[in-house]
Amino acid sequence: xxxxxxxIDNFLKDLLIGFGLDSTFVAVILxxxxxxxxxxxxxxxxxxxxxxxxxxxxxxxxxxGPNRVGPYGLLQTIADALKLLTKEVLIPAGADRLVFxxxxxxxxxxxxxxxxxxxxxxxxxxxxxxxxxxxILSVGSIGTLGIMMAGLSSNNKYALLGAFRTVAxxxxxxxxxxxxxxxxxLLAGSMGMADIVNSQAGLWFIFLAPLAALIFxxxxxxxxxxxxxxxxxxxxxxxxxxxxxxSGMAFGMFFVGEFVHAFTISALMAVxxxxxxxxxxxxxxxxxxxxxxxxxxxxxxxxxxxVRATFPRIRIDQMNAFNWKFVTPLAxxxxxxxxxxxxxxxxxxxxxxxxxxxxxxxxxxGTLVILRTQAAALxxxxxxxxxxxxxxxxxx
Amino acid sequence: xxxxxxxxxxxxxxxxxxxxxxxxxxxxVAIIMGIELMLNAVNLNxxxxxxxQNPADVAGQVFVIIVFAVAAAEAAVGxxxxxxIYRRRSTVIAEDVDLLxx
Amino acid sequence: MTPEQLLFLATGAxxxxxxxxxxxxxxxxHGGLWLIAALAGTAVLFxxxxxxxxxxxxxxxxxxxxxxxxxxxxxxxxxxxKETDPQINRTWLLASLAAxxxxxxxxxxxxxxxxxxxxxxxxxxxxLDVLGKALVDVDGFILPxxxxxxxxxxxxxxxxxxxxxxxRGEGGDWR
Numbered sequence: 001x002x003x004x005x006x007x008i009d010n011f012l013k014d015l016l017i018g019f020g021l022d023s024t025f026v027a028v029i030l031x032x033x034x035x036x037x038x039x040x041x042x043x044x045x046x047x048x049x050x051x052x053x054x055x056x057x058x059x060x061x062x063x064x065g066p067n068r069v070g071p072y073g074l075l076q077t078i079a080d081a082l083k084l085l086t087k088e089v090l091i092p093a094g095a096d097r098l099v100f101x102x103x104x105x106x107x108x109x110x111x112x113x114x115x116x117x118x119x120x121x122x123x124x125x126x127x128x129x130x131x132x133x134x135x136i137l138s139v140g141s142i143g144t145l146g147i148m149m150a151g152l153s154s155n156n157k158y159a160l161l162g163a164f165r166t167v168a169x170x171x172x173x174x175x176x177x178x179x180x181x182x183x184x185x186l187l188a189g190s191m192g193m194a195d196i197v198n199s200q201a202g203l204w205f206i207f208l209a210p211l212a213a214l215i216f217x218x219x220x221x222x223x224x225x226x227x228x229x230x231x232x233x234x235x236x237x238x239x240x241x242x243x244x245x246x247s248g249m250a251f252g253m254f255f256v257g258e259f260v261h262a263f264t265i266s267a268l269m270a271v272x273x274x275x276x277x278x279x280x281x282x283x284x285x286x287x288x289x290x291x292x293x294x295x296x297x298x299x300x301x302x303x304x305x306x307v308r309a310t311f312p313r314i315r316i317d318q319m320n321a322f323n324w325k326f327v328t329p330l331a332x333x334x335x336x337x338x339x340x341x342x343x344x345x346x347x348x349x350x351x352x353x354x355x356x357x358x359x360x361x362x363x364x365x366g367t368l369v370i371l372r373t374q375a376a377a378l379x380x381x382x383x384x385x386x387x388x389x390x391x392x393x394x395x396x
Numbered sequence: 397x398x399x400x401x402x403x404x405x406x407x408x409x410x411x412x413x414x415x416x417x418x419x420x421x422x423x424x425v426a427i428i429m430g431i432e433l434m435l436n437a438v439n440l441n442x443x444x445x446x447x448x449q450n451p452a453d454v455a456g457q458v459f460v461i462i463v464f465a466v467a468a469a470e471a472a473v474g475x476x477x478x479x480x481i482y483r484r485r486s487t488v489i490a491e492d493v494d495l496l497x498x
Numbered sequence: 499m500t501p502e503q504l505l506f507l508a509t510g511a512x513x514x515x516x517x518x519x520x521x522x523x524x525x526x527x528h529g530g531l532w533l534i535a536a537l538a539g540t541a542v543l544f545x546x547x548x549x550x551x552x553x554x555x556x557x558x559x560x561x562x563x564x565x566x567x568x569x570x571x572x573x574x575x576x577x578x579x580k581e582t583d584p585q586i587n588r589t590w591l592l593a594s595l596a597a598x599x600x601x602x603x604x605x606x607x608x609x610x611x612x613x614x615x616x617x618x619x620x621x622x623x624x625x626l627d628v629l630g631k632a633l634v635d636v637d638g639f640i641l642p643x644x645x646x647x648x649x650x651x652x653x654x655x656x657x658x659x660x661x662x663x664x665x666r667g668e669g670g671d672w673r
Contacts, residue, residue, distance in 0.1 A: 141558070144566060145562070410513065413521055421585060433520060433536065454639075457549065457551075465649065468653075469615055475661075493511070
């Protein structure tokens with residue numbers, strides 16, 4: 001029971017070598033099989049995720065959600081998937097065939113590719129590259145490319161407009177995402193995901209760097225394109241954005257890709273800031289580590305759905321102003337202050353936790369003070385016209 | 397064991413293909429694509445020499461990082477220039493931007 | 499033919515074919531997508547050269563930033579040049595001649611190289627730490643590093659200023 005995954009690996013290896021295959025060949029086959037299982041599971045969780053989301057959003061909006069198909073509507077997603085599979089995939093006239101069909105694959109591939117470096121349990125990680133965070137950023141941006149291709153090849157003005165807005169949003173929010181991911185790198189001393197989880201043995205990073213966690217959370221919601229940043233789809237504005245022309249399973253891929261992406265960023269938030277598989281007794285029983293990881297990810301996913309059901313959508317100019325005038329300078333300041341404070345704490349031997357908490361508190365207070373003075377200045381500018389009565393009272 | 401000369405030949409081939417793209421295409425954006433190919437080939441060359449001559453020295457990797465930064469800067473400015481020319485002259489064909497020719 | 503050589507030949511052929519398709523594609527959008535394929539092939543070659551960090555940096559910088567920028571600009575300027583217009587200059591013959599001459603010259607120089615052996619990859623302890631410290635070391639490469647950052651800031655500001663929509667009353671049509 002102490003290492004079930006290693007046990008399965010050894011068993012399969014012995015089995016295949018017993019068939020008479022070369023040992024490097026066996027290693028390659030096992031790696032490919034593991035990749036297939038991980039990718040398939042990551043994609044198949046969409047079935048549960050979609051049901052959870054629809055039920056939760058419905059309850060927050062004071063209605064019931066799907067409850068006809070199967071007990072508590074559990075089979076609703078399967079019914080939807082069957083419907084999408086039986087629909088015809090229409091390729092519009094004048095569309096670029098190859099690019100049109102390749103775009104959904106790129107979007108889903110970029111999401112599933114992130115799971116290759118996710119530490120699921122002690123000793124269970126797909127591939128422990130020592131640049132895990134950078135890999136996640138680069139693979140995640142391939143999805144942006146897929147969306148661009150979808151909008152371009154559809155031969156449709158609305159799709160193009162949606163694609164431009166989407167790419168602008170995703171590229172803009174990559175800047176604070178990268179900046180906020182540099183802070184756990186700083187605190188852990190390495191970009192590798194397993195190292196980040198291992199260095200949270202004392203204290204989770206969310207207590208050491210709460211502002212960075214908040215910035216990462218907001219930026220990744222914007223990267224995925226969930227409400228309040230869902231002007232990519234904007235169901236009521238530009239008629240579904242970049243995937244207007246997609247129907248059938250091609251649309252299904254975009255749909256699944258979005259939900260799995262939201263789950264993936266919840267998992268990243270859990271790994272990077274909430275300690276991943278860390279918990280009491282996780283080193284002794286790796287399966288317990290897996291359970292902790294899933295619990296933390298589900299909590300973050302619940303917060304993501306909660307945010308979706310609560311906030312209204314923001315406009316593209318509001319989003320741009322929010323990103324470039326607020327989040328990015330804040331991320332830069334947090335990065336600089338955290339770096340200086342961390343070095344000071346290590347050099348002078350003060351307790352790290354206390355120093356970081358004080359620094360974060362000061363930054364939050366500073367931000368609030370700046371926001372208040374700016375809001376007061378704005379109000380003063382708008383109230384220039386003095387209140388005057390519309391008609392003079394009769395003074396006869 | 398891949399010999400060093402294979403990497404160098406591949407890098408030289410990509411460089412020459414990029415050179416052909418720069419010299420022979422009419423569209424300005426296609427010229428920039430050729431330039432990116434050439435810079436890519438240069439990076440490949442640098443890394444091949446780093447690996448085969450002295451992998452303990454970081455100078456090779458630093459050189460590649462600087463080339464990445466220069467390529468990004470040059471692509472950004474070049475594409476901004478193309479957009480500016482497109483706005484004023486409504487053309488992206490490199491031959492048509494010929495006001496200074498006598 | 500070891501597996502490594504096979505992998506190198508396959509990736510090298512893919513990258514070369516993608517590069518040729520970039521410069522001969524009649525539709526620019528396809529050319530941009532082939533460029534992305536060529537850049538991805540180069541990233542795989544970096545991994546073969548046992549430098550995974552630079553491979554990921556290549557994907558992050560070239561594919562996720564530069565290639566997307568190129569495709570966006572192709573989209574914005576698509577209206578002026580129809581795909582039926584000739585994409586190649588009238589000097590294409592001289593250009594291909596120059597490219598072939600250059601390739602021949604480079605081959606001749608490469609042939610002068612003796613047989614190169616491949617030293618064992620000495621991973622310095624600390625891995626990426628050594629690279630990072632060298633970049634900010636006063637005896638190391640801090641000067642190129644800082645100059646590169648100044649260059650990037652200048653390019654950033656320059657690109658924004660150049661591509662700004664002209665304000666009212668500024669600039670005119672000097673056609």
